[in-house]
Amino acid sequence: VADLSDRRTRPNLEQVARRAGVSRATVSRVVNGLATVDPDLRRRVEDAIGELGYVPNLAARSLVTRRTDTLALVVAEPDFRVFGDPFFSGIVRGVNLECQSAGLHMLLLMAQTSGDLGYIDAYLRTAPVDGVLLISEHAQDDPWPRSFARHGMPFVMGGRPVVDDPDVLYVDNDNVGGARSAAERLLDRGATRIGTVAGPRDMSAGVDRLTGFRAALGRRYRASRVEHSDFTMGGGEAATRRLLERCPDLDGLFVASDLMALGALRALADAGRRVPDDVAIVGFDDVEAAAMATPPLTTVRQETVLQGRAMVRLFLAHHRPGARRAAADGIPEITPDQRSVLLPVQLVERSSG
Amino acid sequence: VADLSDRRTRPNLEQVARRAGVSRATVSRVVNGLATVDPDLRRRVEDAIGELGYVPNLAARSLVTRRTDTLALVVAEPDFRVFGDPFFSGIVRGVNLECQSAGLHMLLLMAQTSGDLGYIDAYLRTAPVDGVLLISEHAQDDPWPRSFARHGMPFVMGGRPVVDDPDVLYVDNDNVGGARSAAERLLDRGATRIGTVAGPRDMSAGVDRLTGFRAALGRRYRASRVEHSDFTMGGGEAATRRLLERCPDLDGLFVASDLMALGALRALADAGRRVPDDVAIVGFDDVEAAAMATPPLTTVRQETVLQGRAMVRLFLAHHRPGARRAAADGIPEITPDQRSVLLPVQLVERSSG
DNA sequence: TTGTATGCGTTATCAC
């Protein structure tokens, strides 16, 4: 028995084989769990592995298998957003969680500045990675999906890409359904002149939430009661002012993000409208500040941790055909024939609307 | 010219060599920047690399070099803390930053539950990683440093380990100096009966901040004016109550963390003491809420991003003797003979004390 | 079921 557990002098297959009195191939089969091994030999090999403290050399393995069992999670946002915004941190947590349970490593890449984008693009061509999970809100002119596809790098997107491409895998929250519930909530409360502060036209979350809103309102929908903005608090405030000016009789408002909704609350207060008595309001995202707002904001919650986990599972379904994974914890079973996953969202009822 | 840029059919050294009319060895030298190559040949090789879109195979490289150019960042905290607490997220950002500029990959591991600790320990023995950066606040009975040392896994700690071990590398903020400035600030404001809510005795941040406090007060220090607590808001509030009961004439208070200080503010308000008029108070950490508190909290800021960066640099200084890195951006130059780095902290003056 | 032999793409050690 030599130097157990010192990584600088790791034993290799050869040494385990000698100790167990078998060939390298047999040890390899045991290590990889190929059932076709005599129970007796298997025992001897396992003993030898334990005694020597054998650990496979992953570099050697991936040299021959051409796999690294590592996924890169690329967040095309400045890092302070990644850690500050619960949307991103939830996804990171979910990806991390699911990678662990699938025996994968997670490489985290953050594109701080736009200059980093080129760097990361180049980096990913050499990175020891089997695939990429990409979260980017600038889906409009996003060059990455094309770049990945061109380089033959498997990838899964978080959020539906605006430009429709049947070859792109993605996991998204049910923005359409969530917006529909939000609008229906306003209708249920008796609002009849309902407007919306919508998100950007070049982001799928913006587009889809407007779609759901419109679907719920049906013929009560008025294009004049729509203002587009940029998912920021300041933008939401300004858009709400414009809306109030144009439609002073508004009695219901769906705001496509909580950040914008916080701005809307301010605009309404400034205009002397009471919430929810004069104007009922529903947001989207369920950020932490939503519950603290005055009045507490009714909103739509998306399970971002689940989204992260589903991204990993969608990747596995397509690029690890072998390992079939059962449904679990709110994630539906994902089969290789589906190119996307849509996760349910939930209305969180508070007093604002 | 064949299939540029498809990672499934990457060219290798051999093909580049053939195209450039040289040997594999020469190509390798060019790729690795070994100066001993004829400028002419170098040109031809570089051209071939560009034309073929050659990218080195990292698995093959690390098989022979026994390096992976990857660092694991292990955060022994539940992930919601990692992303919620600016202390951790700052370190993650710093490590990520410095890894990028050093051409290293960063593997992020979070130990959610205590069960994960064992998992991660086992995992790290097989992980394709050159070393570990460890952030753990439970430094007291922390088994990891010993485990790493035993396995021969190079590592750097964030924060000074409580149990003194000359072989352990670490990067810490100047807790002693910061606490000293805080106490001096209270003295300067004319406080004469100064107490402190100290941190846990089994965490170095707790110990060191008390040390600095005591040093600043000198013979004005009274053991009866010290209450230990647990770095949480509730704990800080309770400790402050106990302190006020025992020393009703307190006119200055150093609280060893902002979270505890927020609790202290509440306790003081409940007791009818005005801040800073009756009791001046200084915290530590400069969390976001400190500036928002009423009154805004004077506190000590630590540059956690810098701490993360310094951890990477300390690792490199010891385990990559070749590459000497110049000082930059507030990080002092780090030489292989120093086992630890102490980063300066800064008093942030606001109205609470 | 087991063993033998080959190749994965690189770096490193030699001669030249």
Place this chain on the structure above:
DNA sequence: GTGATAACGCATACAA
């Protein structure tokens, strides 16, 4: 300064 050539540790096709 350059080119053969031998490792590195593993998986796997094939032979037994």
